[in-house]
Amino acid sequence: MQVRLVFLALILALSGLFAWQWSRENVLAHSVDELKASLASADVELARVAQSASTTAATTAANITELKNREQLVAKSQDQKLQSAVAAVTPAVVSIVESKEVPKLQVTYVNPFGNDPFFQGFGAQVPVYQQVGTTTQNVSAGTGFLVRANGYIVTNKHVVPDTNATYTVLLASGKQKTGTVVWRSSTEDLAVVKITGSGYATIPLGDSSALS
Structure with a gap:
């Protein structure tokens, strides 16, 4: 009877051991599967982030290039406007x-000593x-x-300040004209000079109050 009980206990112990081992292996296998799934998900997420970063970098680089191109176009446009303005007014600019x-x-x-006979022989x-x-x-x-x-x-008063001086106007064409000062203002530092002739190129006057 005792032998049977011992044998039965041994069988139960072995059964429990096998059950525990099987359960442990199943748990480990499940954990490994979950870990693999997590790693795969992480790889997918990393790939998505890398793709997003690459797209963002490409977009940023394109935006920077476009901005630089726009700045160059604006600078070129401003230079062209300045050159056009200078070319337009140059014929009317004169030197005085x-x-x-x-x-x-x-x-x-x-002789520093004048006609003093005493110093005549020194030859100073x-x-x-x-x-x-x-x-x-x-x-x-x-x-x-x-x-x-x-x-x-139109010029500045400090350019033609002397009423006793003579003023010569040098035109952009290379011609020279005698200028006559017809008006001076010390307060505004402005003056008006007149030369003979007609048909000269001019610069139109504007209204500063109309500027925004």
């Missing part, structure tokens, strides 16, 4: 040269500048622009 009579000096040598001579007349000389220059086809030029 101020000329006046200045002393003409000559160097002579004199010093240079002295003496005026021997006057000469016409260009003393300054500035710019202006024609606003009327019959020869009216």
